Amino acid sequence: MKIKLNNVLVSDQQKAQDFYTEVLGFETKVDLPIGEFRWLTVGSREDPEGAQLLLEPNAFPAAAAYQNALYEAGIPLTSFAVDNIKEEIERLKALGVEFRSEATDVGTTIIALFDDSCGNFIQIYQEK
Secondary structure (H helix, E strand, O other): OOEEEEEEEEEEEEHHHHHHHOOOOOOEEEEEOOOOHHHHHHEOOOOOOOOEOOOEOOOOOOHHHHHHHHHOOOOOOOEEEEEOOOHHHHHHOOOOOOEEEEEOHHHHHHEEEOOOOOOOEEEEEEEO
């Protein structure tokens, strides 16, 4: 069994595509119209054959409620691994990304939390 696709709820697919590609550095993998929305996936440039994120609209009321509840509680929707968290935080801040928490040592990893501008907190982590 492999993880090949995971969804990230977003409030605006175009804004999410811009953020995830232009700021985070992912690349668009699939962009197909489906009714009023799109089947829109992005993936890591560092792992071209790796898992993709489906930037899924939060149009279903339960999805929007779930996304909002996580955000209000300060809980990340998902996490991304980085090689050097301090450098990544500096890079993202220079691009205007707002962090909820700075690099925090939690034992076996160092974590930080940022706002993806599409209704989510995303955690980045570096393994020690």
